Amino acid sequence: MPLKISLFKKEILKQDFRNVGWISIVYFLGLFFALPLQLFMALSDERREYYGITFDRGLFDQTFLFDIQVLFLFILPVLMAIFLFRYLHVKTTSDFIHSLPIKREKLFNHHASSGLLMLLLPVLVNSIIMAVLLGIDGASEFYVFSDVAYWTAVMLVLTVFVFLAAVLVGTLTGLSTLQGVLTYILLFFPTGIMFLGSYHIGMFVNGFTEGVVYEDGIQNFSPILDLTSYYQPEEKFMPISYVELGVYIILAVSFYVLAKIIYKKRSLEAASSAIAVASLRPVFIAGMTLCFSVFGGIYFGESQSSLNWSFVGYGMGLLFGYCVAVMVTKKTWRVFNLSLLKGLGVYGGVTLLFITVLPLLWKGYESNIPQMDEVESVFLGNSYHHYQDRIDQSSGDMVIESKEGIQSVINLHEAIIEQDSSFDEGDRRYFVAYEMKNGDTIFRSYEIDKEVFAPELKTISETKEYKEIHYPIVQVDPSTVMKLEFNSGHNKGKILNSPEKIEEFLNRLKSDIFTLTYEDMIGPTGIPGAEVFVHSGNNNPPHVTILPSFDKTTQWLKEEGLYDEVMVQADDIERMEVIPWNTFENNDSESAFHHARANGKSGLTIKDKEKIEEAMKAKNYQEDGDYLVAFYFGESGRGDFEVLSFKKEEAPEFIKNHFNN
Amino acid sequence: MIQVQQLHKEFEKTKVLNDVHFHVRKGSIYGLLGSNGAGKTTLLRTVAGILKQSRGEVSVLEENVFENESIKQRMVFLPDTLYFLPHYTVRQMADFYKEIYENWNEERFQKLNELFGLDVNKKIQQFSKGMQRQVAFWLSMSVMPDVLVLDEPFDGLDAVMRKKIRNLIVQDVADREMTVLISSHNLREVEDLCDFIGILHKGEILLERDLDDLKADIHKIQVAFKGDMNAALESELNILHKEHRGSIQLLIVRGEEEQVTSLIQSHQPLVFDRLPLTLEEIFIYEMGGVGYAIENILV
Known part of the structure; x- marks a missing residue:
């Protein structure tokens, strides 16, 4: 009998229940509201037959108020830990409990297990209810038994994980409020620090692709983000994989063990001091200083795109983070004295050293250019996201494999490293992925000014391979094409079905595309004539815009008598309007024109068809012309118009003359 | 019974207890006196096994007390700020103690109920401060502790x-040889209760005395001689303090009573x-140069 008593103190569990039983009940009610109650509501909702929604998310579906579930899952276990271990943070309670003849380890085990029991019961009871409710007519439309099992597993594991994380934090701090705050910081920390770190490196290391870090599951390092960022196009909905569940279990166990060790060693006089374990205080201050400093640097550096501003940001962040950390540890805001300065020197020095050294470690990365003969293929696009899409859709051949192609990308890469710095602003983002012969992949991304690197970009862009990638239409086999659809969007259109015609057209289009120059590609000449879609049974038909400069194609259209039917011409245009443009507005020409109109600017209006025809063939600069030229279609003169932009020297004479006078 | 040696305790970098020694014998009542901030509470919390000493030894019932379940089973600590589990009635609290302490004596609990006459089914937090203290004693005494730290x-x-509680303590000390350690900032509060007194000042024990010895050892005497007091007598007596009131001299003398009496008689005083002599006076004279330290506890 005495043995039994000394192993298991029923009264402590009873006391815990009296103390925090309400949390258990609230958790139960919350989940009950989200699951069984919602099921009943959905079942009795007669409208559901009309919706025809497919329920493929099991018990994590919106039908079962996923958001509410998440809310309860991440709040109540933390509350439970705070209230259960509150006695550690209040001197009188702590003295009372620890004067009793119970070892700390036993106390800890008792409280932790009563907390777990009170948290797991609500989950389990709801699971059982949901399993039983499967017997109801219609319930299986919403979920099946394996959904209940999966839901139970995820909820149990995460509940335990969050609770034990909060318990661990509770043993480290002496303030219950701080316990709550720090727990959530802990739950976001790994993701946050990876984000800050990679962003920081990316600011100073030219070519560093932060995108790879962000897109490759950085959110999985925070359980909250892990569970909530589930809107991925996955076939089977699974916010957390079984492997991840395993990781959470291992982490939860280590939290438990760690918390117990810390509790046993904890000085009880630390009740109500912010950081109870004295040796952790410097870690806390250094961490806060570093994080705020990096955040400040990123914020100001990025929003001002300036190195000097980023230094200001690092400095301000450092100062702020350090002061806040000291205020938290001292529990007062009146910390300004000489020793604060001394500490600032030490912590600030360490932080600055770290901030400086981290990007330096990547200097080799910055200057590393793969050797030609080690590269299997290269992808050149705008972003990592773009690259991922390529893999996901596997639509056509999107990589450069020829020697010349690869060499031209390497040349561009070399030029960028020589001339660009990570703080230089550019007008285009380039993302490069080298797939190496040894199976490695090397990613780089740069924001560059395309005029500076025009020679290199020209070489790449004019290769046949690059054009094949960027104009997928040229890869289409004419024999697979069912029809061609011409669409100029202005009451004009045409469908072409004849296989011979299709082949003739496509051949001419290909040769036009293959002879396109780089300048044509970035600044197409003339007003877009028509959009042509190549239908070959694909949901997403490749298409291209036919420009007046496509000589062979337009010639063929004229021969076939289709030109007038298909292409936009001066006759289709009612009038044009020319407005001078200050390109520092940093807009594309269309939004710039909208903006100018909204501001009541008006310019030269022309209705003369000859002049319109001349203007239609002028060279267009999407982002940096001197004149905005809007072509209005049809009689109405409302909304429907196309905007081009001309440079002064290349604009038609009548425009130059008008604005020069 | 309680043995403290070379005890040091620091909170972070602040020294609270510095090389504290003291010893409480079994069946005795030891009064620990000290002004506010002297470190009494810290010392008691360490003796109760709540705080871990930075250095030194704290043993109770011949064993190191920290995290020692079996020793804590036989000891009760009553802090200055009382704590009861929230919303607990006396009965619920008693049930809690009953499970935690092996030596819980239900019969004693019932008996004490008659003495205190408080409602066992009332929430303790609803009692007045004084009543709460009675409840604390009531529960503590029902545990039948061998060591009581107050x-x-x-x-x-x-x-x-x-007086009731004082009697209760004294009775247990007499009946069961319970050992008691009491802290106080007021000498008068404990002088009629304690056998031993220790004075803690700024984290150090200034002195430790057996009260009976102390009272037997120091005497206040009025003497008058023909002419001045004999120099020989003055050097023979251990005089702590001397005052003239006309021809009468007031002496505070240390030494065995008989010896002092015979010595003075031999010089034929008029x-x-x-x-x-009050305990207060004894302390003031005894402490001599360090008297400032105890002024506060003699209020």
Whole structure:
């Protein structure tokens, strides 16, 4: 009998229940509201037959108020830990409990297990209810038994994980409020620090692709983000994989063990001091200083795109983070004295050293250019996201494999490293992925000014391979094409079905595309004539815009008598309007024109068809012309118009003359 | 019974206890006196096994007390600020103690109920401060502890209740040889209760005395001689303090009573009276140069 008593103190569990039983009940009610109650509501909702929604998310579906579930899952276990271990943070309670003849380890085990029991019961009871409710007519439309099992597993594991994380934090701090705050910081920390770190490196290391870090599951390092960022196009909905569940279990166990060790060693006089374990205080201050400093640097550096501003940001962040950390540890805001300065020197020095050294470690990365003969293929696009899409859709051949192609990308890469710095602003983002012969992949991304690197970009862009990638239409086999659809969007259109015609057209289009120059590609000449879609049974038909400069194609259209039917011409245009443009507005020409109109600017209006025809063939600069030229279609003169932009020297004479006078 | 040696305790970098030694014998009542901030509470919390000493040894019932379940089973610590589990009635609290302490004596609990006359089914937090202290004693005594550690135990008690509790303690000390350690900032509060007194000042024990010895050892005497006092006599007596009131001299003398009496008689005094000496006075004279330290505890 005495043995039994000394192993298991029923009264402590009873006391815990009296103390925090309400949390258990609230958790139960919350989940009950989200699951069984919602099921009943959905079942009795007669409208559901009309919706025809497919329920493929099991018990994590919106039908079962996923958001509410998440809310309860991440709040109540933390509350439970705070209230259960509150006695550690209040001197009188702590003295009372620890004067009793119970070892700390036993106390800890008792409280932790009563907390777990009170948290797991609500989950389990709801699971059982949901399993039983499967017997109801219609319930299986919403979920099946394996959904209940999966839901139970995820909820149990995460509940335990969050609770034990909060318990661990509770043993480290002496303030219950701080316990709550720090727990959530802990739950976001790994993701946050990876984000800050990679962003920081990316600011100073030219070519560093932060995108790879962000897109490759950085959110999985925070359980909250892990569970909530589930809107991925996955076939089977699974916010957390079984492997991840395993990781959470291992982490939860280590939290438990760690918390117990810390509790046993904890000085009880630390009740109500912010950081109870004295040796952790410097870690806390250094961490806060570093994080705020990096955040400040990123914020100001990025929003001002300036190195000097980023230094200001690092400095301000450092100062702020350090002061806040000291205020938290001292529990007062009146910390300004000489020793604060001394500490600032030490912590600030360490932080600055770290901030400086981290990007330096990547200097080799910055200057590393793969050797030609080690590269299997290269992808050149705008972003990592773009690259991922390529893999996901596997639509056509999107990589450069020829020697010349690869060499031209390497040349561009070399030029960028020589001339660009990570703080230089550019007008285009380039993302490069080298797939190496040894199976490695090397990613780089740069924001560059395309005029500076025009020679290199020209070489790449004019290769046949690059054009094949960027104009997928040229890869289409004419024999697979069912029809061609011409669409100029202005009451004009045409469908072409004849296989011979299709082949003739496509051949001419290909040769036009293959002879396109780089300048044509970035600044197409003339007003877009028509959009042509190549239908070959694909949901997403490749298409291209036919420009007046496509000589062979337009010639063929004229021969076939289709030109007038298909292409936009001066006759289709009612009038044009020319407005001078200050390109520092940093807009594309269309939004710039909208903006100018909204501001009541008006310019030269022309209705003369000859002049319109001349203007239609002028060279267009999407982002940096001197004149905005809007072509209005049809009689109405409302909304429907196309905007081009001309440079002064290349604009038609009548425009130059008008604005020069 | 309670043995403290070379005890040091620091909170972070602040020294609270510095090389503290003291010893409480089995069956005795030890009064630990000290002004506010002297470190009494810290010392008691360490003795109760709540705080871990930075250095030194704290043993109770011949064993190291920290995290020692079996020793804590036989010891009860009553802090200066009482704590009861929230919303618990006396009965619920008793059930809690009953499970935690192996030596819980239900019979004693019932008996004490008659003495205190409080409602066992009332929530403790609804009682007045003084009543709460009675409840704390009631529960503590029902545990039948071998060692009782009390931090400022008489705060908020009226004279009648104070006497009741004092009797309770004394009775257990007499019957079961219970050992008691009491802290106080007021000498008068404990002088009629304690056998031993220790004075803690700025984290150090200034002195430790057996009260009986102390009272037997120091005497207040009025004497008058023909002419001045003999220099030989003056050097033979251990005089702590000397005052003239006309021809009468007031002496505070240390030494065995008989010896002092015979020595003075041998010089044929005109007047020779022995006056009663309060504990307060004893301390003031005893402490001599460090007297400032105890002024505060003698209020």
